[in-house]
Every structure is written in C-alpha cells, then in structure tokens.
Amino acid sequence: MSYPYQNRRIQEKSCADAEQGSVYWSFEKSIWFSSMFIIFLIFGPMTISVSAVLLFFIFTAFTLCFGHSLGMHRLFIHKSYSCPKWLEYFLVHLGVLVGLAGPFGMLRTHDLRDWAQRQNNCHDYFGHQQPIFTDGFWQIHCDIRLDKTPQINIEPDYFDDPVYQWMEKYWMWQQLPWTVGFYLVGGLPWVVWGICARVAVSIIGHWLIGYFAHNQGHRHYHVKNAAIQGYNIPFTALITMGENWHNNHHAFSGSAKLGIESNEWDPGWWMLMAMKKIGLVSDIKLPSELPERSDLVTLSGDSRQR
Numbered sequence: 001m002s003y004p005y006q007n008r009r010i011q012e013k014s015c016a017d018a019e020q021g022s023v024y025w026s027f028e029k030s031i032w033f034s035s036m037f038i039i040f041l042i043f044g045p046m047t048i049s050v051s052a053v054l055l056f057f058i059f060t061a062f063t064l065c066f067g068h069s070l071g072m073h074r075l076f077i078h079k080s081y082s083c084p085k086w087l088e089y090f091l092v093h094l095g096v097l098v099g100l101a102g103p104f105g106m107l108r109t110h111d112l113r114d115w116a117q118r119q120n121n122c123h124d125y126f127g128h129q130q131p132i133f134t135d136g137f138w139q140i141h142c143d144i145r146l147d148k149t150p151q152i153n154i155e156p157d158y159f160d161d162p163v164y165q166w167m168e169k170y171w172m173w174q175q176l177p178w179t180v181g182f183y184l185v186g187g188l189p190w191v192v193w194g195i196c197a198r199v200a201v202s203i204i205g206h207w208l209i210g211y212f213a214h215n216q217g218h219r220h221y222h223v224k225n226a227a228i229q230g231y232n233i234p235f236t237a238l239i240t241m242g243e244n245w246h247n248n249h250h251a252f253s254g255s256a257k258l259g260i261e262s263n264e265w266d267p268g269w270w271m272l273m274a275m276k277k278i279g280l281v282s283d284i285k286l287p288s289e290l291p292e293r294s295d296l297v298t299l300s301g302d303s304r305q306r
Contacts, residue, residue: 007111007114007115008155009107009111009152009153009154009155010111010115010150010151010152010153011150011151011152011153012115012150015148016146016148016149016150017146017147017148018115018116018119018121018122018123018126018146018227019119019121019122019123020123020146020147020148021123021125021144021145021146021147021149022144022145023123023125023138023142023143023144024142024143024144024145025141025142026141026142026143029140029141029142029143030140030141030142032099032172033099033140033141033199033200033203034141036099036195036196036199036200036203037196037200039192039196040192040193040196040197040200043188043192043196044192044193044196044197047188047189047192047193048189048193049189051186051189051190052186052189052190052192052193052194053193055182055186055190055193055194056193056194056197056198056201059194059198060198060201060202061241062094063094063095063097063098063198063202064098064202064240064241065241065267065268065271066091066094066271067091067092067093067094067095067096067097067098068094068095068098068100068202068206068241068243069240069241069242069243069268070091070241070268070271070272071088071090071091071092071093071094071095072091072092072095072096072098072103072106073095073110073243074256074258074268074272075088075091075092076088076091076092076095076103076106076107076158077106077107077110077111078253078254078256079254080254080255080256080284080285081256081272081281081282081283081284081285082281082282082283083275083280083281083282084280087280087281089163092164092167093167093174096167096171096174097174097175097178098199098202098203098206099175099198099199099202099203100202100203100206101171102167102168102169102171103158103164103167103168103171104154104158104159104164104168105168105171107152107154107158108152108154111152112126112149112150112152113126114253115150116227116228117214117226117227117228117250118223118226118227119226119227120225120227121227122227122228123144123146125138125139125142125144126144126228127214127227127228128210128211128214128215129214129215129228132211135207135211136207136211139207139210139211140203140204140207175195175199178194178195179191179195182194182195205239205240209233209236209240209243209244209246212231212233213230213231213232213233213244213246214228214229214230214231214246215231216231217231217232217233217234217246217247218231218232218233218234218247219231219232219247219299220232220247220248220251220260220261220298220299221247221248221250221251221296221297221298221299222296222297222299223250223251223295223296223297224295224296224297225295226250226295229247229250230246230247230248230249230250230251231246231247232244232245232246232247232248232264233246234264237259237264237265237266237267238265238267241266241267241268242258242259242265242266242267242268242269243258243268245258245259245260245264245266248260248264248287251287251293251296252287252290254285254290255285255286255287255290256269256272256284256285256286257269257284257286257287260287272284
C-alpha cells in the first residue's frame with residue numbers, strides 16, 4: 001500500500017521520478033565554499049586571537065540558532081509559528097548568512113529532498129547513501145538534475161515579496177555589510193573568523209549532520225514506504241540547535257518543537273519560548289496539533305540503522 005506525499009508546494013506529475021538523475025559539479029556552490037575554506041585555511045592561523053575566536057563561536061551559534069533553525073527551517077520552510085514581518089525578514093536574513101543558499105534556493109532544495117526521501121526509491125544524493133567522502137563532495141560541491149522532476153510552486157506571499165526576491169538575488173552579498181562592520185571593529189582577524197571560518201564550518205557541519213541524520217542513530221518513528229528514514233543524534237543537540245532530532249522531524253515536520261521528549265534538548269525551542277514570553281511569536285505548532293498520518297508508525301523501542 002502506498003501513501004500519498006503531502007506538501008503544499010509540490011505538484012507531483014505522474015512521470016516524476018526521484019531515482020533517475022545525474023549529479024553534476026556546481027560552479028557557484030563549489031567556488032563559494034572553496035573560497036571561504038581556503039581563506040580560512042591560509043589566514044586563520046595567521047589572524048587567530050581571543051576576540052576573533054569568540055566572535056566565531058558567538059556569531060556561528062547566533063546565525064545557526066536564530067537564522068538556520070528558527071528562521072529558515074522552522075519558520076520560512078515549515079511555517080510552524082508566526083511572528084511580525086520585520087522579525088521574519090531578520091531571522092531569514094540570518095539564515096541566509098549561514099552561507100548555504102538564498103531563501104528560495106533553500107526552500108526548493110529542502111522540499112525536493114523531502115519529496116524524494118518519501119518515495120519508494122530515491123537517488124543516493126537525496127538520502128546521503130554514498131560513502132561519506134563521496135557524499136561530502138556531492139553535497140558541498142555538486143547539485144543533482146533529475147530526469148523527471150516534480151513542480152515546486154513557491155507560494156505568492158513569498159515569491160512575490162520584493163524583500164525575499166532581493167535576498168535570493170544577492171544572497172552571497174549579504175555577508176558584505178557584516179564584513180565591513182567586523183573589519184571596522186576587529187580588523188582582518190574578525191573578517192577571517194567571523195565570516196570565512198563561520199561560513200566554511202557551517203556548510204561542513206550542515207552536511208555532516210545531514211549525513212548521519214539519514215544513516216544512523218535512534219528512531220522513535222518509522223515512515224511507511226519511505227526510501228529514507230530520519231535518525232536522532234542525541235549528543236549533537238547543543239551544536240545543532242535541536243536540528244539533530246531528525247527522526248522526530250520526519251515524523252512531525254510541521255512542528256516547531258523538534259526535541260519532543262523531555263530529555264531531548266532543543267536550544268531552538270528554548271529561544272522560541274523566550275521570544276513567546278516577550279510577545280514576539282505566536283501560533284506555535286506542536287506534534288499533537290498536526291493532522292494524523294496513516295503512514296507513520298510509532299516504534300516499540302529505539303532502532304539503530306535501517
């Protein structure tokens with residue numbers, strides 16, 4: 001028995017195929033990451049200082065938590081809570097600063113991968129199924145072109161928004177104001193560590209978590225007939241801002257809370273609750289409030305591997 005995939009942006013075509021396609025080198029992705037990584041590799045040891053390293057840790061944590069997790073993932077992509085438009089713009093901008101892509105690029109990549117993983121079979125690119133170094137090269141330096149792809153329709157309130165259009169067009173250039181500010185305050189060390197090191201480490205970290213979260217760890221839930229399952233990686237809760245609870249997310253993708261159990265730390269959720277207390281966010285969605293899924297099975301105990 002098959003279970004229909006549900007995503008308001010995905011328009012499935014009868015011929016859509018998640019398995020047949022080719023991975024190709026992406027000039028833009030590869031040059032972007034390589035330039036950040038090489039600059040950090042060369043100038044990082046030469047410019048290391050206490051203030052630069054502190055900036056790296058603080059700004060990386062800030063952009064990953066408020067930008068990638070709360071802004072780009074839980075809000076922009078999944079709409080799991082609401083907030084004023086000015087705050088939405090700021091959080092998504094912080095998500096762009098992580099350095100993966102613009103808002104539309106992130107949305108399309110996420111939704112296409114999500115759709116592919118929920119099919120009976122999908123290309124190894126979507127499921128991180130190649131050996132780790134091959135997968136790393138694929139995810140960081142390459143893109144995939146499916147032979148027959150579904151249509152992704154971005155909702156008008158996003159696609160027609162001039163602010164988001166600007167963010168998408170100039171997503172790399174959004175590092176520039178922060179680069180100038182860091183240079184004026186802390187000189188070259190703050191630029192190397194606050195921009196280049198942060199972007200390079202964030203991209204590598206995003207790939208690594210994606211790799212392990214689709215290959216090994218704990219599971220509470222199983223999605224029937226899905227080619228790829230998500231796994232929880234408990235020890236990475238703090239450094240991923242709660243994005244490590246990927247089995248939970250596969251089960252309840254519309255939930256703003258990723259660490260569902262009481263012992264599952266979720267820093268992104270903690271920050272969301274802090275913003276709720278001061279009246280900045282509302283309409284927060286929890287697993288219990290989402291529609292029941294006929295394809296979701298609760299496992300009797302944690303399972304490892306596939």
